[in-house]
Amino acid sequence: MNADVFVLEDLVSRKMLDAGHDKPAILAVLGFPVGHSASPAMHQPALDACGIDGRYIRLEVPVGRVAEALLGLRELGFVGANITVPHKFAALDACHQVDDEARLIGAVNTVKFVDGEVHGWNTDGLGFARAIREEFMVDLRGQRVMVIGAGGGAGQAVATQCARDGAERLVLVNRTLEKVETLAVLLRRRFPATKFHCVALNDPQLEGVARQCQILVNTSSVGLRADDGSPVDANCFASHHLVYDTIYKPPLTSFLRQALLQQASVANGFSMLLHQGVLAFDIWYPGRAPLEIMRQGLRSVS
Numbered sequence: 388m389n390a391d392v393f394v395l396e397d398l399v400s401r402k403m404l405d406a407g408h409d410k411p412a413i414l415a416v417l418g419f420p421v422g423h424s425a426s427p428a429m430h431q432p433a434l435d436a437c438g439i440d441g442r443y444i445r446l447e448v449p450v451g452r453v454a455e456a457l458l459g460l461r462e463l464g465f466v467g468a469n470i471t472v473p474h475k476f477a478a479l480d481a482c483h484q485v486d487d488e489a490r491l492i493g494a495v496n497t498v499k500f501v502d503g504e505v506h507g508w509n510t511d512g513l514g515f516a517r518a519i520r521e522e523f524m525v526d527l528r529g530q531r532v533m534v535i536g537a538g539g540g541a542g543q544a545v546a547t548q549c550a551r552d553g554a555e556r557l558v559l560v561n562r563t564l565e566k567v568e569t570l571a572v573l574l575r576r577r578f579p580a581t582k583f584h585c586v587a588l589n590d591p592q593l594e595g596v597a598r599q600c601q602i603l604v605n606t607s608s609v610g611l612r613a614d615d616g617s618p619v620d621a622n623c624f625a626s627h628h629l630v631y632d633t634i635y636k637p638p639l640t641s642f643l644r645q646a647l648l649q650q651a652s653v654a655n656g657f658s659m660l661l662h663q664g665v666l667a668f669d670i671w672y673p674g675r676a677p678l679e680i681m682r683q684g685l686r687s688v689s
């Protein structure tokens with residue numbers, strides 16, 4: 388695995404990027420900060436297993452400079468890139484073409500350079516759907532799902548995927564209610580078969596609404612810090628719930644711990660991270676993503 392972090396200035400020439408390496412850099416993850424990204428741990432072993440002569444690098448890109456970074460990578464002949472926080476929204480504007488999912492949520496997490504153009508995708512939502520299937524052996528179709536923190540980037544991707552896959556009811560929960568009300572208007576228009584319900588995080592009715600759902604997902608950033616509590620009260624959980632936290636570090640958040648205390652089934656965001664990565668690799672190299680090798684690689688760092 389290549390643990391180096393490159394900066395925009397390194398894109399001036401191949402020499403800067405590849406000095407001291409026997410393989411050329413061909414894929415990158417763009418973020419700020421980006422040193423903590425686990426993506427190289429799954430994509431480098433995937434490249435190696437496929438016999439592709441190339442490196443997957445981390446590229447630190449300051450806010451406002453993602454378009455410049457993408458053009459630099461294109462000029463150097465890169466295959467594609469992953470886009471992470473805080474660039475997912477700005478990256479959309481840098482693309483010549485984007486897929487439906489990315490357009491709908493306004494954010495791109497994967498790009499591929501095609502005939503001199505930048506094409507964008509968002510694999511977060513589909514990665515979530517695959518994670519739910521793998522962890523709980525259920526599809527989103529017909530489910531009543533509560534998405535907590537649906538105002539953020541991850542939440543919008545998860546909520547959109549639930550609607551796209553035919554969830555019966557989608558409860559969008561957020562500290563700032565207006566954000567999910569705007570999202571609900573958009574999704575309602577596009578997916579009229581799903582019932583949408585917006586609830587503020589501090590609404591006393593949250594408990595009762597949660598109990599009527601089958602799947603509860605935390606997509607908020609509450610839980611990332613070691614001293615964070617759960618974004619929702621312990622009384623929201625029941626034994627029939629399938630509870631997913633998109634956070635994978637720490638592996639057992641307060642949200643999941645409280646759910647476990649109520650005998651709910653739980654899983655963390657490791658599987659979503661893995662599957663969004665597998666989908667990205669399949670965009671760069673159709674049909675070639677080695678799932679188990681990528682899982683193993685990711686496990687070695689999380």
Ligand code: ATR
Pocket residue numbers: 472535536537538539540541542561562563564566588606607608609618
């Ligand atoms: P993004 O994913 O767009 O970078 P974020 O700032 O990381 O956004 O926040 C992601 C989600 O976590 C949002 O839904 C946010 O709620 P708001 O829309 O009200 O900001 C939620 N979130 C972040 N900190 C929170 C907190 N302390 N309590 C409750 N929700 C919080």
